[in-house]
Amino acid sequence: RVPVMTEVAARQALLHFVASQCCxxxxxxxxxxxxxxxxxRMYRYRLETFSESRLSEWAFEPFTKPGAANPPGDPPLDLWDMEVGVPPLFQGQTRRCRVPRSAQVRDCHRCHGHGRSKCRVCHGAGRTRCVTCKGSRWRLxxxxxxxxxxxxGRKRCNTCSGRGSKTCATCQGEKKLQHFKQLVVTWKNNVFEFISEHQLNFPGELLSKVSGENIFKDENVVVYPIIDFPDSEISLASQRAIAEHSTAFATSSRILWQRQTVELIPITEVHYQYSGKPYLYYIYGLENKVYVLDYPERCCCSCTIV
Incomplete structure (x- = not known):
């Protein structure tokens, strides 16, 4: 269980916070x-849906193995029939692999099947203007x-050695390209997070940056909404999250695993007095982070972060 905040711990948390602030x-x-x-006490509900999506894209490479093309009438595999190892759960990753029996051999589109392309420096002439005389033929x-x-006034092109053309960079002089389908598999951890409402003078987004005590955990291929949780907002959030993820990912991808958790995030509202005036600060999360509304001993200066 979360330890109860004492006055000593509350003061130490504030001292640690103040030491980290230059002003x-x-x-x-x-x-x-x-x-x-x-x-x-605040509750944080989180639903994680680990999904896998697949799509294909065309790629090509120089065709260096004549006779290795697919035999006619041999259809490529369906994207979801290909076996691809799944990474550890809830860890996003993208992987590419060739689709078997999808190769097609065609003439190179860059050099039109010649294996060489026009030199871009001399534009196919094989000679360029002399850099010494600037083409005037005389040393002025x-x-x-x-x-x-x-x-x-002209000299041999150094880029193409005077040939006017270079080996095609696309097909590497092979004249043909092998086009093939490439499977792109994307694993993604999709997260839905909800923090119960509060009426405090406290930025709610700070709670997403701290940890809490895990009081509920449920994981399976498909999880079901939480029912009759002490805070009804958590039950409603669970129903909404599962419905949203089911709608968003069940049709466009495949849901591999789901995990839902509820964390208890402790918050302590500290009322104190200094020089006869009342003040307030908050301590939140298991890390005992501090949020100060109006610290009495603060100066405004130009701070430089070293």
């Missing part, structure tokens, strides 16, 4: 007088014919 003084935390501790300062290009 908060520690004297007030040490000298304040705690007047009242109000113990509260020396009034001599350019020796680098022998007075032609």
């Amino acid at each position: 908060y003084g520690s004297r007030a935390a040490g000298e304040l007088v705690i007047r009242r501790l109000r113990h509260l 300062k020396q009034q001599k014919r350019c020796q680098l290009c022998s007075g032609t």
Whole structure:
């Protein structure tokens, strides 16, 4: 069970919080007088649905093995008939693998089946403008014919070695490509979270960042809504979450496993007095995090995070 917050623990939690803030003084935390501790409890419901979805996409590679194409009339496997190992539960992952019997051999679309493509530097000419004479054929300062290009104003293209074309980067000179279907399997952990309502001057989103005591856990291929929970909001949240996940994932993917939990998150409302004035702060979560509404010893300064 969650230990009951005492005045000593409440003061230590505040001192630890103040020490982490550059603009908060520690004297007030040490000298304040705690007047009242109000113990509260919040429930956090979470539904996790581990789903698997499959789709296919076309990919290609240079065709280097003539005679390895599929025999005619051999249909590819259905996506859901392929055996793919499932990762650990509730751990998202994406995996790609080739669909058997889906290969098709075609001419390379980049070089049109020639195995070579026009050089982009010389545009197929095999020669480029001389960088020394800028194509003028003369060394202007020396009034001599350019020796680098022998007075032609052009020189052999270094990119294609003067051939005007390069080995096609798409088919790597093989002239043909093997197109095939690629199975894309995505495992995803879909989470629904609900925290019971409260009437505190406290940001509810902070509770999603702390842990609580697990008081209920149920997991199976399909879980059923929680019934007659002491807080009716949790029962309603369970019904809504399971219905939403069933609608969202049962048609577009496959539900592999579900897990629903209820956590008890402790919150302590600390009323204290300092210099004759009343103040308030909250301690929440098993980590004893602190949220301060208006700390009495605080200065505004330009803080630099080192």
